[in-house]
Amino acid sequence: MGRRSAQTTKSGRFMNPADQQRKAERSKELKRNKKQRSAVRTAIMKNRDPNEVIDALRKIDDNELESDLPLRATLESKREKLKKSYKEIREFFQKAEQPDKVKEIDAKMQAYEAERYRKSQQIAAIKFSMSGDMDSIPMPEAVPVRDNAMMTPYLPSYAVQPAGYQPPMKKRVMASARLKLRPPGPPVGIPPELSDSEDENEEEDEALHDEDNYGPVVSK
DSSP states (O other), X not given: OOOOOTTBOTTSOBOOHHHHHHHHHHHHHHHHTHHHHHHHHHHHHHHOOHHHXXXXXXXXXXXXXXXXXXXXXXXXXXXXXXXXXXXHHHHHHHXXXXXXXXXXXXXXXXXXXXXXXXXXXXXHHHHHHHHSOGGGSOOOOOOOOOGGGGGSOOOOSSOOOOTTOOOHHHHHHHHHHHHHOOOOOOOSSXXXXXXXXXXXHHHHHHHHTXXXXXXXXXXX
């Protein structure tokens, strides 16, 4: 396919010379102003704040979740336009080779999506609790109680242990502790002198200390 003639329209109809001249001047003007238009577009994109777009999206979400009016189609179209402008901002910084700004924009969008999902779940739960019928929820049936169940003595939560009862583990620990103890050794010091005349000394002591003799004790 070759280049279309300047003397015809897109549909192939012939244009008069005045329209041809006007079209040629318009194309020349667009070429001259191309740099100026790109500079203006760059300035506009730099001045656009992604936080404002996020705030506008949050307002739309609040209107959609909290109101019962059938405005879903209108709100959805507004949301698509805002997301498109947000995407344009991201692409602009991506072309400008600013990866830090691109990461910041992506993080803000992810945080917004997580917040929107959490808010939608909360609103859905509130609406369900307001519209649901509590009597229609099946409840578990009560367990039948016998007549003599009230006469059953109450047992404490812990078992009563006998007086000298010890847990098996404690017994084993005490037995092992006894096995580890060493027997005592001989007494410290020199052993006493023992003689064969112990019986004589005992008789002398008995004579000296007679129970029936109340007189003064005389030493020999």
